[in-house]
Amino acid sequence: MSTLTDLTITAAAAGMAKGYFTSEELTIAHVEAMEQAADLNAFITETPEIALERAKESDARRAAGNAQGTMDGIPIAVKDLFCTEGVLTTAGSHILDGFRPTYESTVTTKLRDAGAVMLGKTNLDEFAMGSANITSYYGPVKNPWKGQGDGKDGKDLVPGGSSGGSAAAVAARIALGATGTDTGGSIRQPASFTGIVGLKPTYGRCSRWGIVAFASSLDQAGPLTRTVEDAAHMLTVMAGHDAKDSTSAPIAVPDFAAGLNAGVKGLKVGIPKEYTLDGMPSEIQALWTQGMDWLKDQGAECAPVSLPHTKYALPAYYIVAPAEASSNLARYDGVRYGLRVAGDSLDEMYEATRGEGFGDEVRRRVLIGTYVLSAGYYDAYYIKAQRVRTLIAEDFRKAFEQVDVLLTPTAPSAAFAIGEKMDDPVAMYLNDVFTVPASMAGLPAISIPAGLDSGGLPLGLQLIAKPFDEETLLRAAAALEAAAGFDAKPGGAG
């Protein structure tokens, strides 16, 4: 059965449609894989019973001629930031101890309605704050890839973050796809670290309703898959306007998988010069150049563009995101749900509950966020950061007057060892230097596995497109994917 776990979503759907195997068989294979890979700590909560029940329902639908589409019967993993009815939802935090929502997020409802089978809830950085999946209350996630050289021999590596559990599960062939959320790179960077595809849609494309909020103006759900086509299929189901989310866009959702193979002839690809960083590994620079060639070979035109405010994106992000987080996380007060640590007064209860319930990184960001919103600092930090954000969006808008998509590296490095950069938050924040600008501008972006570094670890390339132009983004991504021909697998997977 092991080959079932190595299928793509598209291939698995075709296999079920042809009756080669059932969703139940497919699901059992993945449940077994989940059990065997427990060491990765990719899941906080495994839900094999729910998975088998939904798989049987899918098979029954198919038998009755009512199969719902590509996602029907497909086993997927769900980042534990999505509220799932009756199933523990933790956001990777101690403070949500025992929280079982009475409701299901819009995105997971759509997936469920489309027949997708939930294998479990994946591990993540606490409240999605992190780039290595080391801040989870439930322990770090291990990257299924192992590196050689550069001091990485045999060491456990991080899968990236914050959607590290989802990325590890998809890379390790535990799930055919997974949901993630991306605030500053939390889908794309782990996709790059684990050799899979990660898509952050345009802000407003997917409903945020029922997703535990980190930074409301940046959070966006998206798929992690092993192919661009799979990402397109998942996004088609996940996307859509939701009246319950005022920031979700009332824009029609096309079948994103339909135009994937239209090619890139004549497509204008911008290469932002500000994404060349001092000290960036030469392998990444080389891969980036290779990416340009791959697209040019297929008829695209590459041209340099300038995004002059790029260098301000990361500092501005680390003002805006913590500011919103400090307010969003105020509701975790021990009064109504989750952890409560008793105190002799209301304030003491707050202090004890939040002190014990939040980990270091969350506390750090709540403190930063509270500080930048404080009287006397608000204008200097928050308002200025918002102005920077406007300038960044304007940079992109101007660039997109000349080009259709932008090509950049996804992350400035390959996966690093668990334990590295732990004591230096700023070094950790630099992981997101290439992903944050698109987040700040609300643009759709995707990471494609494009090659391996000298140590045998995957590296990704990022494409960025205009708002709500996921179709062009996916078309360019498909071309890049085809040229890269990335078929490496993590050791022991598949």
Next chain:
Amino acid sequence: MSYTIKGKTGDWEVVIGLEIHAQIISQSKLFSGAATAFGAGPNTQVSLVDAAMPGMLPVINEECVRQAVKTGLGLKAKINLHSVFERKNYFYADLPQGYQISQFAEPVVGEGKVVLDMADGNVREIGIERLHMEQDAGKSMHDQDPKRTFVDLNRSGVALMEIVSKPDLRSPEEAGLYLRKVRSIMRYLGTCDGNMDEGSMRVDVNVSVRPIGETELRTRTEIKNLNSVRFVMQAIKHEAERQVQAYDDGEEIIQQTLLYDSQKDETRPMRSKEFAHDYRYFPDPDLLPLVLTQDEVEAIRGALPELPDDKKQRFIDDFGLSAYDAGVLVAERETAVYFERAADGNDAKIAANWVTGNLFGALNKAGKSIAESPVSADAMNELLGLIADGTISGRIAKDVFEAMFETGKAAKDIVTEQGLEQITDSGEIEAAVDRVIAANPDQVADFQGGNEKAIGWFVGQIMKATGGKANPKLVNELLRAKLKG
């Protein structure tokens, strides 16, 4: 007749600004679908959004926006087509989100004005600084258990309008008039029921004092959460006097938040934990800016009901009422509606006298509001009709009204049952006149001797003889004819 406070060295005036927190009349809350009815069991009107469950998002209730715009138009205020909801961050057990969604830098309604009719007949114009929408918090109950606090989230998320006046008020009386006027406007508009005892209207008062003639504003204090017009007036009086006393004693007034104890008639500072210092306002990223079009505003303006000031002018112009009577009749929407129904087809001035005189008197005595009046506007209309068409005299009408008020019966029924129809048969009246003249030769002589006023005595005697039912005009005519004859 300005309001002044005598200090050691001279007279002081008080400067007052009010913040009214008015609950918007709407089926559901400002950002959730939960119901808003008063008096429901604890935590029975709480949605996932109101309880701030993880991942829940606010969605603006468009009806609440229309109500706020309507109120803004009623306050003759500028409507801002672009406004922004912000988060006001503070921790409290009955504030589930850890922030209140409010409007701060960009409110939906800007400057406006309210006209006050002063007791001396003068008119005062009070500026409105702004009106913004915000969520209410829940309720903490500290008296249900010796060790624990209970929280009721029914009010959590209920839509409020905060109406901020300019510091234009100069006496407790003006503050009271202003509150009643704003409440009246909202009731006319149907945007807030103004029931202060149910908490649907609460008031924060900003008070400072300064010597007469000084133009700068001095340090103010804020008295929070007053729930009756009377308490507002008392608290202002008390606080203004306290401040003058403090200045006289060489003390400084510090800017602080106070609570008013109506039992002891004193203000005391709130404990520092009862208010936060830094609310860290920032635009709520879960909500888009609130954008209205001028067309939408005009549509709301076009559908506004007649407001008290306009109604008053119409009563004066069309009905010939005095400014005073018109003012009394329009002060409450229900009164104005009552009056117009009662006056329909009748003499408006007589109707006004009946409503402001007999009806108000009876209601006052019975401790009832006009909405609870046992005599409906239609019943009053019928009664006035009976007077107008001569079925009963004005004097008899007073008795009929009393019976109506007591029994709730219709005027016609009472008149018929008790045989109170006016006697207009001149033969019957003539007989009574003859009898009275024959029986009182001394009074006849008095009248004929030149005491014209004695006619009143005769009228009284005849009315007595006819049980008050004789038509007074006929009585007069016949008496004069017979006595002079």
